[in-house]
Amino acid sequence: MSTTTTWTVTGMTCGHCAASVTEEVTEIPGVEAVDVTVATGTVVVTSTEPIAREAIDAAVTEAGYTLV
Numbered sequence: 001m002s003t004t005t006t007w008t009v010t011g012m013t014c015g016h017c018a019a020s021v022t023e024e025v026t027e028i029p030g031v032e033a034v035d036v037t038v039a040t041g042t043v044v045v046t047s048t049e050p051i052a053r054e055a056i057d058a059a060v061t062e063a064g065y066t067l068v
Helices: 015-026 053-063
Strands: 003-010 031-037 042-047
Touching: 003 053, 015 031, 015 042, 015 053, 042 053
Parallel strands: none
Antiparallel strands: 003 042, 031 042
16 A cells, blocks of 8 residues: 655756656655656655655755755
């Protein structure tokens, strides 16, 4: 059974931003899919189990953005 969680990220302004966040979040173990909407800063993560906020925050920070 998959879990879907929605996060808000600030600082993204373009497709490259979305690609960077997607790349970093996808590397978290258990993540199956990442859907980023730049206009709203929404990042929807589908995973095999709940992902800790700390893991998402670290991935988003590594991409150069801020988790709200």
